[in-house]
Amino acid sequence: MSTRKKIALIGAGNIGGELAALCARKELGDIVLFDIPAKADFAKGKALDLEQNSSVIGYDAKITGSSDWKDCAGADVVIITAGIPRKPGQSRDDLVATNLPIIRSVAAGVKEHCPDAFVIVISNPLDAMVYELKRATGLPRERVVGMAGVLDSARFQLFLAREANVSIKDVRAMVLGGHGDDMVPVLSATTINGVAATELIAREKLDAIIARTRTGGGEIVKLMGTSAYYAPASAAVAMAEAFLLDQKRLLPSAVYLDGEYGYKDLFMGVPVIIGGRGVEKILEIKLTDDEKAMLAKSAKSVQGITDVVKATPAA
Numbered sequence: 252m253s254t255r256k257k258i259a260l261i262g263a264g265n266i267g268g269e270l271a272a273l274c275a276r277k278e279l280g281d282i283v284l285f286d287i288p289a290k291a292d293f294a295k296g297k298a299l300d301l302e303q304n305s306s307v308i309g310y311d312a313k314i315t316g317s318s319d320w321k322d323c324a325g326a327d328v329v330i331i332t333a334g335i336p337r338k339p340g341q342s343r344d345d346l347v348a349t350n351l352p353i354i355r356s357v358a359a360g361v362k363e364h365c366p367d368a369f370v371i372v373i374s375n376p377l378d379a380m381v382y383e384l385k386r387a388t389g390l391p392r393e394r395v396v397g398m399a400g401v402l403d404s405a406r407f408q409l410f411l412a413r414e415a416n417v418s419i420k421d422v423r424a425m426v427l428g429g430h431g432d433d434m435v436p437v438l439s440a441t442t443i444n445g446v447a448a449t450e451l452i453a454r455e456k457l458d459a460i461i462a463r464t465r466t467g468g469g470e471i472v473k474l475m476g477t478s479a480y481y482a483p484a485s486a487a488v489a490m491a492e493a494f495l496l497d498q499k500r501l502l503p504s505a506v507y508l509d510g511e512y513g514y515k516d517l518f519m520g521v522p523v524i525i526g527g528r529g530v531e532k533i534l535e536i537k538l539t540d541d542e543k544a545m546l547a548k549s550a551k552s553v554q555g556i557t558d559v560v561k562a563t564p565a566a
């Protein structure tokens with residue numbers, strides 16, 4: 252029996268496969284790539300391909316494909332991508348009718364087999380799906396997070412780096428709020444190695460970058476016909492790694508708000524510290540009045556789709 256950490260990836264599609272590849276290369280633990288019974292062989296094939304890759308690259312992680320929840324039992328980390336991605340012309344919220352029952356069935360599996368895991372939800376519409384996962388499992392808020400802010404911030408940082416013609420390594424920025432088109436890129440906290448971005452990039456260019464960041468997911472959907480998977484997988488792995496290695500990283504993450512920033516009973520992206528105990532701290536940073544107003548608008552959208560979820564009875 253292995254004493255390595257165990258990572259259960261629920262959904263063996265585009266993001267699931269890339270998650271497995273990254274977790275394996277980083278040797279974060281042994282990996283179970285889980286999908287529905289109709290895709291069990293697909294998950295097993297992907298797992299085998301990734302295990303064979305280990306002898307070329309040289310990593311020791313074991314990777315198993317499965318459609319049996321028992322194989323996920325005792326996972327330290329669960330990352331959920333189960334559900335469908337959007338197609339060009341759709342919004343993330345359009346996915347709710349299909350993905351809600353999927354998240355509910357995944358929540359039942361997590362509750363029974365992985366009750367001690369740190370759970371990262373990726374499925375869309377993100378803020379509402381992670382809300383439902385927490386509600387249906389009853390897990391404490393320290394152990395349930397949604398991945399969106401790390402990805403949205405990565406997009407913001409890339410566009411800033413290209414515009415300022417500086418290394419991506421020197422750009423620090425954060426996107427808060429819901430994972431929708433009214434997300435909140437926080438300009439007041441955006442620097443290029445400590446120098447305010449507003450000093451280096453003209454206001455109208457910054458406005459264009461903010462607009463592109465907000466529709467960054469849709470831009471890729473339009474080009475590919477399905478949604479992004481490389482950067483989303485890396486973003487979730489950064490969160491998993493922060494937990495597994497007790498890194499205490501400050502990462503924008505969707506967490507259950509209980510009064511922070513003036514919001515209650517809602518999941519939305521805010522800056523948090525992720526370490527070995529999961530969400531160790533929610534940071535209430537100073538925002539400008541404009542940013543507070545943008546956050547209020549984003550929260551209203553998130554509340555709308557969360558209310559749809561709350562009002563939908565189990566099938």
Ligand SMILES: NC(=O)C1=CN([C@@H]2O[C@H](COP(=O)(O)OP(=O)(O)OC[C@H]3O[C@@H](n4cnc5c(N)ncnc54)[C@H](O)[C@@H]3O)[C@@H](O)[C@H]2O)C=CC1
Nearest residue numbers: 262264265266286287332333334335336373374375398483
């Ligand atoms: N939060 C974020 O920033 C992002 C979220 N997404 C979302 O992530 C989700 C997954 O995207 P992809 O991996 O590209 O989709 P995909 O279609 O490639 O993979 C999804 C997988 O989930 C599986 N699945 C469906 N029901 C399941 C269940 N009950 N249990 C286990 N597996 C189940 C499907 O069979 C499929 O293999 C989508 O909802 C997408 O919108 C995508 C990119 C970024």
Ligand SMILES: O=C([O-])CC(=O)C(=O)O
Nearest residue numbers: 337343375468469478479
């Ligand atoms: O745009 C989508 O549908 C997928 C997603 O959430 C993203 O890439 O940000």
